Amino acid sequence: MNENENIVSTPKRFALTEVTNSANNVSPNANLKLLTSVALQENDLVNHNTNQYPTPPPSTVHRKEKSLQILCDRFLDLYPLHGNGTIEIQLDCTAARLGVEKRRMYDIINILEAMQCAVHKRKNTYLWYGGSRLNPFLKMLKKEGENLKLSDALRGKAPKPPAPKHKTLGVMAQRFLMLFLVEPQNTLINLEMAVRVLIDTSNNNRTALSPDQQDRQHKSKVRRLYDIANVFISVGLIEKVSGNSILKKPVFKYAGPFKVKKSNEVILYTPPITPLSVLDQQSPCHVFAGKSKRKLEFTTPNSYKETKLCVNAPMEAMSHKWNDILLVADMELTKMNCGKLL
DNA sequence: TTTTCCCGCCATGCC
DNA sequence: GGCATGGCGGGAAAA
Structure with missing residues (x-):
């Protein structure tokens, strides 16, 4: 479209819909992930509900129910702001408990970390301070x-x-x-x-x-x-x-x-x-x-x-x-x- | 049609 | 090289 865009813009990204029919444009890593996810889906069809981090089926969950605000509400139910002391949070377990992808946890925890409610301790682990600070x-x-x-x-x-x-x-x-x-x-x-x-x-x-x-x-x-x-x-x-x-x-x-x-x-x-x-x-x-x-x-x-x-x-x-x-x-x-x- | 924002691709950097 | 983290934008639901 605009050929002059390539000067300072971020590298061209391809939406999944754009690449699934054209494997040439997919990085090997992405391609592998794609194949893996397809394989996992097929596997799930055989061993349904053995998924470690289940996500609700898209058709049954309303968009609003998946909003970041509600997700954060649920996160704060697990880890209240007014709790006593510090708690260690395992991101993957929390994502599993909330039934969302880990990626969404990063969205929330990054903001809460910026508010000093949590501190990144080590891989996958945060220290939860709540609202004390x-x-x-x-x-x-x-x-x-x-x-x-x-x-x-x-x-x-x-x-x-x-x-x-x-x-x-x-x-x-x-x-x-x-x-x-x-x-x-x-x-x-x-x-x-x-x-x-x-x-x-x-x-x-x-x-x-x-x-x-x-x-x-x-x-x-x-x-x-x-x-x-x-x-x-x-x-x-x-x-x-x-x-x-x-x-x-x-x-x-x-x-x-x-x-x-x-x-x-x-x-x-x-x-x-x-x-x-x-x-x-x-x-x-x-x-x-x-x-x-x-x-x-x-x-x-x-x-x-x-x-x-x-x-x-x-x-x-x-x-x-x-x-x-x-x-x-x-x-x-x-x-x-x-x-x-x- | 526009606004809102979920979803997930993929770049980056660490181990 | 693999993995964790997080920037980013497509695109669909909601208004």
Whole structure:
């Protein structure tokens, strides 16, 4: 289609539907997996229900019932935020218990890890802290958001923080939450506004993205924000507010202080005075992914200094399309926010 | 038609 | 080389 796309875009990917009739385009590994899965399916037909990690048949499960929010609710039923002490979580077992793929567990645990509810201990194993470290962490996030001048960035008065190279879901989750924390109480934020701050369009040392590529990048980030928002709603950090008459898109509001859902009711949660919080002093604001070099990057004092130095990109012109949309979004949200604050 | 977001391919990096 | 992790976008359900 567009032959000029290959300059900075990610390598061409092939949807399964695209490749199943053309084995030439499939990597050997993918091909092997495909064949394996077919073989396993046939095997399942013979030995049905011997599957170690059963997934519900697609036809019987409603899309809504499989949402990340509900999945996270169920995850939090297993591992409550208000539990005592720490628990070791085996990701594959948890996935099996919830009847989902392990991949979905990563979506949830990465976001929860970014909130310091869990720490990657070793392969397949996370240490679950629940909400015991959440409130101090939120305070820190707020401070970090102020340092990054996110409030100004939201209004186009300050440069955006640079995009992370790794753990982008976790960092996006943190920055998304920062937006709520740096704004006055009850500020309504929609995903368009958030993405505007969260996408780094500076493209250091690279050619500028075409409007088409910007659109795709934007859509991709919005997808991720939906995922993040759903987990945050489940945790009780934000809530969806209906009624954006112009954009017909949801807006979100911070629901803090951190709440815990407990059997259909929402209760305020005061973190227990527990020795666990002492752990924060050992490695404040720094979440490592086990031994991996990949880590959530924003919080060390050093990285912050580096971050500050890197924040030099001006607010580049976006595609007119998004500017128009964002202008309307701003007007609408300002109106709503003013109404809320009165 | 547009929005929402599940699903799973496959790149990356560690062991 | 195999495996765990996680980025990313296709595409289908829901609105």
